[in-house]
Amino acid sequence: MTTTGHSKAGAIQVTGEVIGLRRAGEYHVLTLTAGGIPDLTRPGHFVALAVGGDQSSMLLRRAFSIYSVQSRGVYGGTLEIVFAVNGKGTEWLSRLHRHDQVDIVGPLGRPFALPKEPVACVLVAGGYGSAPMFSLADALRARGCRVDVVLGASTESKLFGVLDAKRITASLTITTDDGSAGERGRVTDVLPAVLKRTDADVVYACGPMPMLQAVAKVATEHGAYSQCAVEESMACGIGVCMSCVLPVVGDDGVTRMLRSCVDGPVFRGDRVRWDEVGSIPEGTLGAPVSGGH
């Protein structure tokens, strides 16, 4: 294990080793040694992995939510990520073997904000967006919060962590688009009833952007705060490249293009201008005026 980094609380770079790689439905769960990263990790943090090996032509790191960490064990600190194969980088990850080395940077991003009071919380996730929710549930329950979970996916094999969820939740509601598990429909079809029943103050969400937008809307309608972990494509993951920006309204009411890697990935759902993600909304700080830059 080699490590670089001299910051007090920031991210570090380590060479991890593959401990295990297993299938979970349509996903893969990768377990890596990760040196000091687990000790620094909070729910909602992510890691960025170099892919393709030493001679890789793939320059950009791939970012993954941290599913679980173990600070000490047989292998020292380890962490787990969940991924789906959807490109050359994740395909390379899916073919790793035990003892292969992976360069890891983390923990990255701003984690979920936790309530100070023991309030009721609902955790909503789409697909493998559930990965960061289980450590979050543990942290919330340690504060005495009631935790209810809603998991959704297009079909049963794309649900992740159903068993984990059953262990840590007061109630688990499952939806699938095709009705192969749980209720047919979307997470937002069942969310209003869950919020009403639990009188939740905070909704935590992770999944595809349209889902986050819909969840944030439902939460706001029920007077709950929402904390949404966004998925934006990133190049560096550490805040230097400015690729992963989205329009977010600040405390001063001004919209800025914020980096999801360092200002996020967790944002207040009522602050993201969801309809305008992918664009520069009019009035954004520094937006082009009449006729472009």
Added chain:
Amino acid sequence: MTRAVITHGPRPDAAADVPDIDMSTWLAGLELPSPVLTASGCAAAGRELDQFFDITTIGAVVTKSIMLNPRSGRPTPRMAETPSGMLNSIGLQGPGIDAFLDKDLEWLRARGARAVVSIAGGSVDEYTRLASKLRHVADVAAIEVNISCPNVEDRGQVFACDPVSAAEVITAVRRNTNPGIPVLAKLSPDVTDIVAIARSVVDAGADGLSMINTLLGMVIDTDTMRPALAGITGGLSGPAIRPVAVRCVYQVHAALPDVPILGMGGISTGLDALEFVLAGASAVSVGTVTFHDPSAPARIARELAVALAERGFESFEQAVGHAHRATDAAAASGGPVAGHGHTVDDDEPDTSVEAGVEG
């Protein structure tokens, strides 16, 4: 937190092997303790990378190009990965010069890092005002004038594509800023004759040249069957462009041997950096590789020192422009022997170096 070394090879103690070689360099009147700098737009203002290595140890932090006013940049997607490279279409997002000076430059000053401030404008007047703003600012090691950002709506705005426009900008900056601060002109490779542009900006008062900026490129997403970037075109960077960059540095150094060059374009190892030095660069910037390896600037500085020592150089400066010298003269003067470096023994501290030599 212990600071050790990232290597992809078998020996994690490579830092102990860094040879005792004078790595200091002069770049346009500016003395730097290390010839490796960050590249503008790939290091923000240094703070993020300082998590991974001590940024006061590198030559300088070249900050992301700053404009007069806050700027949102372009819509997303702004980035597309390409073979051994990437396209970016950021569009110069930034907080504007005043906020930059108050926050970013102030942080670099407090941290004790050398700062090369990159400026960008949409008109000669904007460059003039930026230069004036920097006139009385302490702790600016040099100004890099970005006249070559490809991510502007109007290609006519790429000053570096036209010798007259390029010279107008450099004249304005040189005239309006502190005469004691070196001005580097950052050039675009997307021109027919980069030597002509280089001559023009040097005649206009540039103290040195930064080469190269990204090449204008494009990717079409074959699933959506539309351009992958919201900005349609973007700047290509990374190892894919390195041969183009080395060629530019070599051509300009051959034509203007007295003009200092800050070389950049796809450097990801010490040997990559060495190519630029041999071609005539007095210092190098490392950019896109930091997205892959955030400790790259420090790693590359170490690898470059090893590579220079292996080739018999006693100092960094001895190697600058070496590729232009006749091999006989080098041999006669007792300098490094041509042909060395084609074999790598088992003690090679980093397998990426080995691959670079043989690959």
